Amino acid sequence: MEPNAQVSVKAVSSQMGSTQMPSPQIGGPEAGSERWRRWLRKIYSQRYLQVMALLGVAWMIIFNYIPMYGIIIAFKEFDIIFPVSQAPWVGLDQFKEFLGDDEVWNVVRNTLGISLIKLIIGFPLPILFALLLNEVRSVLFKKWIQTITYLPHFLSWVILGGILATWLADVGIINKVLLALNFIDTPITYLAEPKYFWTIIITSDIWKELGWSAIIYLAAISSVSTELYEAATIDGAGRTQKMWNITLPSIKGTITILFILAISGVLNSNFDQILVLRNSLNESASNVIDVYVYHTGLADGRYSYATAVGLLKSIIALGLLLGANYITKKMNETSLF
Amino acid sequence: MLKILSFKRQTPAEAAFGIFNGLLMLIICFLTLYPIWYVLVNSFNDGQDAMRGGIYWWPRELSLENFRAVFRSEGIMTAMGITVAKTLLGTAVHVFFTAMIAYAVSRRELIGRNLYMIIGTITMFFGGGLIPYYLLIRDLGLLDSFLVYIIPAMFSFFNLIIFLSFFREIPAGLEEAAKIDGANDLTIFIRVVIPVSMPVIATIALFHGVYQWNDYFTGMIYINNTDLQPIQTFLYRVVAQSSSNQMLAAMPSGVTINVTSQSLKLATMVVTTAPIVIVYPFLQKYFVKGFMIGSIKG
Numbered sequence: 046m047e048p049n050a051q052v053s054v055k056a057v058s059s060q061m062g063s064t065q066m067p068s069p070q071i072g073g074p075e076a077g078s079e080r081w082r083r084w085l086r087k088i089y090s091q092r093y094l095q096v097m098a099l100l101g102v103a104w105m106i107i108f109n110y111i112p113m114y115g116i117i118i119a120f121k122e123f124d125i126i127f128p129v130s131q132a133p134w135v136g137l138d139q140f141k142e143f144l145g146d147d148e149v150w151n152v153v154r155n156t157l158g159i160s161l162i163k164l165i166i167g168f169p170l171p172i173l174f175a176l177l178l179n180e181v182r183s184v185l186f187k188k189w190i191q192t193i194t195y196l197p198h199f200l201s202w203v204i205l206g207g208i209l210a211t212w213l214a215d216v217g218i219i220n221k222v223l224l225a226l227n228f229i230d231t232p233i234t235y236l237a238e239p240k241y242f243w244t245i246i247i248t249s250d251i252w253k254e255l256g257w258s259a260i261i262y263l264a265a266i267s268s269v270s271t272e273l274y275e276a277a278t279i280d281g282a283g284r285t286q287k288m289w290n291i292t293l294p295s296i297k298g299t300i301t302i303l304f305i306l307a308i309s310g311v312l313n314s315n316f317d318q319i320l321v322l323r324n325s326l327n328e329s330a331s332n333v334i335d336v337y338v339y340h341t342g343l344a345d346g347r348y349s350y351a352t353a354v355g356l357l358k359s360i361i362a363l364g365l366l367l368g369a370n371y372i373t374k375k376m377n378e379t380s381l382f
Numbered sequence: 383m384l385k386i387l388s389f390k391r392q393t394p395a396e397a398a399f400g401i402f403n404g405l406l407m408l409i410i411c412f413l414t415l416y417p418i419w420y421v422l423v424n425s426f427n428d429g430q431d432a433m434r435g436g437i438y439w440w441p442r443e444l445s446l447e448n449f450r451a452v453f454r455s456e457g458i459m460t461a462m463g464i465t466v467a468k469t470l471l472g473t474a475v476h477v478f479f480t481a482m483i484a485y486a487v488s489r490r491e492l493i494g495r496n497l498y499m500i501i502g503t504i505t506m507f508f509g510g511g512l513i514p515y516y517l518l519i520r521d522l523g524l525l526d527s528f529l530v531y532i533i534p535a536m537f538s539f540f541n542l543i544i545f546l547s548f549f550r551e552i553p554a555g556l557e558e559a560a561k562i563d564g565a566n567d568l569t570i571f572i573r574v575v576i577p578v579s580m581p582v583i584a585t586i587a588l589f590h591g592v593y594q595w596n597d598y599f600t601g602m603i604y605i606n607n608t609d610l611q612p613i614q615t616f617l618y619r620v621v622a623q624s625s626s627n628q629m630l631a632a633m634p635s636g637v638t639i640n641v642t643s644q645s646l647k648l649a650t651m652v653v654t655t656a657p658i659v660i661v662y663p664f665l666q667k668y669f670v671k672g673f674m675i676g677s678i679k680g
Binding site for chain 1: 393395396399400403404406407410411413414415417418420421424433435436438479482483485486487489491492493494495498501502504505507508509510511512513514515516517518522534536537539542566567568571592595596597598599603614617618620621622644647648651654655658659662663666669670673
């Protein structure tokens with residue numbers, strides 16, 4: 046319907062054009078000021094809407110764009126007691142210093158290590174959970190599972206840190222159980238040992254977000270047409286066959302978009318989580334880029350240096366986002382933009 | 383009918399899969415709930431007795447002393463007051479402000495609409511980072527001010543998009559009728575749009591309310607005055623920096639010796655978490671719907 050209607054409108058207007066030859070585009074100065082006046086009148090008629098929208102733009106300029114402009118201190122040697130304009134330019138010195146720092150490789154290794162394991166284990170698990178949950182027949186049971194598995198998402202990392210500290214303490218339940226089963230001879234202080242840190246971070250993250258991350262997949266599954274399943278049933282497909290051949294392909298688009306976002310987030314550690322669980326004893330495994338920026342910047346007062354490290358991270362993250370977007374677009378025509 | 387038939391036609395392998403799946407779900411539910419249950423029963427146990435350990439399923443010496451100590455502690459109650467205030471005020475301001483802007487850009491005739499959307503979209507993918515942001519907060523005079531919890535958190539472009547997709551579904555006829563009656567756009571937003579948008583408002587209010595309630599970072603880096611710190615920042619200092627001194631300092635005088643800093647910590651955690659845990663199941667149907675809008679729009 047739509048294209049046809051457009052064609053007929055075009056045909057009518059071209060007919061009119063050939064008979065009368067009025068050209069609304071070209072006009073004298075009066076026509077121009079007439080357009081200007083009409084535009085002003087339109088703006089005035091939507092003045093309330095404009096004020097509403099511009100309040101948001103003003104907020105974004107202050108809280109998003111001024112900090113972006115503030116990035117210039119990465120190329121200066123900024124001191125907190127003088128204004129930014131007085132700080133001397135130092136070019137790329139801050140970046141060179143970061144890349145020459147001994148700590149940098151440890152920081153990059155921790156950040157990428159934790160993120161990649163989270164991606165490999167933590168990304169597919171909610172999809173699997175959503176697929177299996179979808180196979181639960183009883184509506185009431187399903188609802189209960191959902192309510193229960195959403196619960197940890199609503200706990201803050203501080204609370205979860207408190208729970209973990211209680212569980213992992215040398216008199217905690219983990220040590221009690223392992224001692225009783227004779228797996229260990231002496232209690233282990235897990236949070237004080239770097240070698241357990243990644244496991245703690247990844248396990249607790251999955252525990253907290255498994256149910257919540259599955260919501261978006263469940264929503265996508267619920268919009269799959271039931272006719273597909275009915276047709277497959279008539280063709281004699283079993284439950285697992287339908288799961289792999291109908292449900293999973295139907296939510297491919299959702300999976301792709303979340304995967305692009307996950308890829309672009311590999312340099313982001315879960316700052317809230319790590320800040321709670323890190324301490325001076327597990328530092329060699331827990332010092333990630335975000336923590337490093339926070340410490341060098343706000344604790345040591347090296348503002349320019351920390352800004353440079355943060356900027357480097359943002360640029361690489363943006364590159365990863367665009368790269369992942371490009372590749373998935375080539376591969377299966379689903380993409381973020 | 384078809385569903386019932388197909389259920390009856392289950393093969394043994396499929397029935398086995400169903401049972402295995404159900405068991406797996408029960409195990410996941412248990413693993414989710416038990417760590418929380420463990421904290422709960424220990425917080426309801428006598429503090430001195432709990433130090434012996436071994437309380438797994440039920441309090442051994444049931445006691446409300448820990449909770450009495452929490453509610454009598456001035457430091458904890460002040461922090462709790464800050465948390466309640468920032469959550470209520472912050473959520474109300476965030477929902478109203480973000481929804482108002484979303485409504486304005488949801489109207490197709492708005493001049494400059496595409497530009498405004500581009501300005502917002504950029505903020506989702508690039509930002510200034512922690513240090514420039516900290517310097518901005520300092521320059522705005524928001525350090526050590528209650529407003530640091532409200533103003534920098536009053537808008538989110540991500541939430542704007544969720545509002546936007548909801549507002550687009552509102553039938554235009556509703557607004558037209560109000561317009562004929564001579565109402566301006568702000569009045570239409572408040573009197574017509576807000577009342578019909580309760581599902582999406584509940585969703586965003588829950589998301590932002592949980593953020594406000596759980597956020598400890600703002601209180602940790604922008605606030606030095608302990609009278610202005612929320613309960614999560616207070617707990618962060620107790621949990622992460624293991625400063626039991628702070629916990630003990632917050633203890634009111636005259637508390638029975640049976641309350642230990644550990645049992646007081648657990649009770650504070652329970653009190654801090656209870657309001658959210660009680661509220662979210664009632665809002666579940668709204669936020670699941672909110673996610674559906676999001677997933678359909680891609």
